[in-house]
Amino acid sequence: MLQKIVILDFGSQYTQLIARRVREVGVFSEIVPCTIDLPKLMAMNPSGIILSGGPSSVYDEHAPRLDPEILTLKRADGTKMPVLGICYGMMAMCLNEGGVVARADHREFGRARLIVDRTEDLFAGIQDSSTVWMSHGDRVTELPPDYEIIGHSENAPVAAVRSKNLSHYGVQFHPEVVHTDDGRLILENFTHRICGCSGDWSAASFIDEKIDEIRKTVGDAHVVLGLSGGVDSSVAAVLLHKAIGDQLSCVFVNNGLLRKGEWEQVQKTFRDHFHIRLKAVDACDLFLERLSGVVDPEEKRKIIGNTFVEVFDQATDDLVLELGHRPKFLAQGTLYPDVIESVSFKGPSVTIKSHHNVGGLPKDMKLEVLEPFRELFKDEVREIGRLLEIPSAILNRHPFPGPGLGIRIIGEIHKEDLDILREADAIFIDELREQDLYHEVWQAFAVLLPVRTVGVMGDERTYENVCALRAVTSVDGMTADWARLPHEFLAHVSARIVNEVRGINRIVYDIGSKPPATIEWE
Numbered sequence: 025m026l027q028k029i030v031i032l033d034f035g036s037q038y039t040q041l042i043a044r045r046v047r048e049v050g051v052f053s054e055i056v057p058c059t060i061d062l063p064k065l066m067a068m069n070p071s072g073i074i075l076s077g078g079p080s081s082v083y084d085e086h087a088p089r090l091d092p093e094i095l096t097l098k099r100a101d102g103t104k105m106p107v108l109g110i111c112y113g114m115m116a117m118c119l120n121e122g123g124v125v126a127r128a129d130h131r132e133f134g135r136a137r138l139i140v141d142r143t144e145d146l147f148a149g150i151q152d153s154s155t156v157w158m159s160h161g162d163r164v165t166e167l168p169p170d171y172e173i174i175g176h177s178e179n180a181p182v183a184a185v186r187s188k189n190l191s192h193y194g195v196q197f198h199p200e201v202v203h204t205d206d207g208r209l210i211l212e213n214f215t216h217r218i219c220g221c222s223g224d225w226s227a228a229s230f231i232d233e234k235i236d237e238i239r240k241t242v243g244d245a246h247v248v249l250g251l252s253g254g255v256d257s258s259v260a261a262v263l264l265h266k267a268i269g270d271q272l273s274c275v276f277v278n279n280g281l282l283r284k285g286e287w288e289q290v291q292k293t294f295r296d297h298f299h300i301r302l303k304a305v306d307a308c309d310l311f312l313e314r315l316s317g318v319v320d321p322e323e324k325r326k327i328i329g330n331t332f333v334e335v336f337d338q339a340t341d342d343l344v345l346e347l348g349h350r351p352k353f354l355a356q357g358t359l360y361p362d363v364i365e366s367v368s369f370k371g372p373s374v375t376i377k378s379h380h381n382v383g384g385l386p387k388d389m390k391l392e393v394l395e396p397f398r399e400l401f402k403d404e405v406r407e408i409g410r411l412l413e414i415p416s417a418i419l420n421r422h423p424f425p426g427p428g429l430g431i432r433i434i435g436e437i438h439k440e441d442l443d444i445l446r447e448a449d450a451i452f453i454d455e456l457r458e459q460d461l462y463h464e465v466w467q468a469f470a471v472l473l474p475v476r477t478v479g480v481m482g483d484e485r486t487y488e489n490v491c492a493l494r495a496v497t498s499v500d501g502m503t504a505d506w507a508r509l510p511h512e513f514l515a516h517v518s519a520r521i522v523n524e525v526r527g528i529n530r531i532v533y534d535i536g537s538k539p540p541a542t543i544e545w546e
């Protein structure tokens with residue numbers, strides 16, 4: 025039976041990090057909203073529960089509540105359920121257990137020195153003191169009965185606590201962030217020593233379990249998957265193929281907005297190398313026809329998304345003729361952060377751009393959805409891809425938006441412009457790889473601007489388009505900074521593009537950071 029830690033989300037920006045850190049110590053973890061029903065929670069059969077951080081005060085009007093029953097739960101084997109409260113989670117726990125929590129006048133934020141008072145269980149292996157990361161408003165001023173202090177700091181006399189029966193633990197600081205030096209050890213102490221987990225969860229064990237599960241779910245039915253050549257759908261394709269072989273058909277659509285060589289490369293990799301049943305549908309003309317005259321970015325996105333669905337639908341119908349029956353399942357490369365976003369305590373954030381993915385298919389397709397990675401983070405999917413021997417060029421490629429080059433041609437899209445942009449983009453990316461700069465940036469690409477400027481080439485006057493180069497550093501795409509690429513490098517790329525690509529006579533480099541700019545121009 026898979027051992028699992030369940031994380032109750034009270035709305036902290038770090039909740040996902042807790043889940044990742046727990047998995048890094050070899051224990052599977054899942055996040056659920058703090059409002060989860062107890063029967064549902066118990067059905068997950070947790071080995072332990074972590075209460076995440078949250079808003080600044082338990083006294084805030086809309087502060088999320090901790091169900092007191094959580095602190096009385098028993099595990100499946102009848103033992104007391106271990107609970108670790110982090111920051112807000114510790115406040116909520118102490119308040120529930122009869123302690124006193126005071127609202128601080130100001131937040132304590134930043135590094136602090138934790139003095140360890142008890143070096144067993146939670147702090148085992150930590151010598152005397154350790155640097156921890158604090159970010160909190162409230163503080164415990166009076167311990168609940170039967171609790172004791174296990175760590176303090178200069179500003180926080182009650183920085184860490186435990187119940188004397190050794191089932192409940194609380195830390196005022198955040199063990200999940202990298203600035204807490206022994207954070208990993210503290211979480212490992214909780215999962216291994218306190219919850220008794222063995223720490224044998226890994227990407228490799230995930231593959232075996234998933235393959236079994238996929239086989240059981242699918243039986244002798246057929247699965248169809250939209251393949252984009254991106255990391256998630258590529259790894260999903262190879263994993264499913266390993267599980268069910270020719271019962272998987274992938275559909276790869278050429279929307280005319282792919283990068284140079286991509287149409288050929290994806291077919292070569294998946295059909296020729298992995299021997300996966302691949303239906304490659306060239307729908308360039310249809311997409312370009314639908315996009316003709318459209319300038320608004322959101323409208324472009326909608327048209328590209330809807331047309332994809334239509335083409336995919338048609339491809340599935342064609343498949344029925346080939347197979348003699350309808351596929352039963354639609355596989356998607358949904359990742360855990362998307363799942364959490366839709367169930368999190370805070371709910372989805374405001375839409376700046378509608379980021380539909382290639383996997384964004386209609387609900388009425390009458391296919392059951394299969395999401396083999398819905399519990400995984402991106403780096404875990406990459407690790408699985410590595411174990412499945414998917415080429416690193418696919419696994420470690422920069423992100424590429426579903427609407428492709430369609431949002432990198434500003435304004436109206438013409439086929440000739442797409443050809444120009446493809447060439448310029450390929451030069452930029454080739455040079456980044458050549459000069460070992462590709463992995464120094466999070467994403468890099470060329471944008472074709474609907475601006476023509478005067479130039480001179482030889483003795484000739486030219487009047488051609490401007491091309492912008494964009495390269496950013498980022499962790500997750502939510503914020504980004506423009507990459508400080510060397511001037512010589514930019515000069516070289518610029519010279520190559522202007523010399524080799526007909527239709528561009530001027531290059532600019534984008535020095536906008538996000539915010540206020542976004543990564544893409546549209």
Ligand code: XMP
Nearest residue numbers: 378379380381423425426427501542543544
């Ligand atoms: P922005 O431009 O919002 O981009 O700063 C953040 C990340 O999202 C990608 N992006 C998209 N991905 N469909 C996608 O699948 C979209 O419509 C879309 N728009 C932006 C962008 O490439 C960057 O990685």
